[in-house]
């Protein structure tokens with residue numbers, strides 16, 4: 098039977114059974130992050146670095162930020178259980194440091210999360226993204242335009258090679274579906290595309306996650322911090338569960354923050370509080386449309 102969601106989106110989808118094991122894994126991941134305070138190290142942009150760290154703390158994890166392949170290697174030998182690499186603001190030394198950090202995560206068998214902010218803009222960004230193809234990310238967390246651009250940069254089948262510049266999405270999530278599938282098949286990992294309705298895919302199954310708040314587009318770093326929190330969840334869960342837990346946690350916290358706030362400033366504060374206060378059951382029982 099079609100749902101109201103199908104009627105609105107024209108997809109053949111159903112709400113994931115309330116007893117599906119994926120929901121239990123999401124609840125378990127939320128509880129485990131809160132119980133164990135895992136560290137995901139981040140190499141992330143200068144604009145939103147503070148929100149990334151605060152969001153990782155607010156979901157129960159902890160944070161360490163730096164820009165060095167050498168430091169990444171040291172942390173991979175120590176406390177860090179996942180790496181987050183965000184392409185927002187780049188400097189020339191990152192040409193070698195970022196691929197070194199990705200390589201080190203891969204060599205240690207640790208998950209790493211890529212946010213290809215601004216993919217399609219500039220030679221340095223393109224060069225670094227091309228280098229990542231050798232040790233692909235476990236999870237790609239991006240908006241629709243970045244998914245389309247990254248599939249083009251990696252010359253994946255069916256990719257649309259139009260270059261898009263800028264950090265905001267100029268495409269709808271459903272326009273990125275072919276790119277998201279191509280990226281997931283290429284990496285063998287998970288692709289999480291954010292927007293009004295988020296998409297999480299392993300290249301075979303698509304999970305659509307409605308909700309959240311349009312206020313998320315009026316604070317800088319909503320997407321970047323979602324990438325950081327995805328890495329926090331990747332410390333304790335398999336990549337699909339981690340991507341789902343992070344996106345669902347964000348949607349439920351944003352629903353709640355919107356009710357508490359009256360502008361972007363109070364929204365950001367309320368959102369961090371809501372990340373802390375939203376329960377594992379509220380997150381795991383979210384609507385999840387599968388196709």
Ligand SMILES: Nc1ncnc2c1ncn2[C@@H]1O[C@H](COP(=O)(O)OP(=O)(O)O)[C@@H](O)[C@H]1O
Pocket residue numbers: 239240264265266291292293294295308309310311313314318319320321323344347348
């Ligand atoms: N129109 C919207 N309505 C509700 N939530 C949204 C909307 N746009 C983005 N979000 C949410 O904001 C967060 C960041 O996504 P997005 O703004 O797409 O990332 P980016 O900042 O990288 O472009 C995600 O949790 C996403 O679900």
Ligand SMILES: Cc1ncsc1CCOP(=O)(O)O
Pocket residue numbers: 142144145185186214264316317318319320321322
């Ligand atoms: C504004 C800006 N400029 C370079 S990185 C950045 C932050 C982008 O953050 P987000 O994609 O999470 O909105």
Ligand SMILES: [Mg+2]
Pocket residue numbers: 214239240264320321
């Ligand atoms: Mg972004």
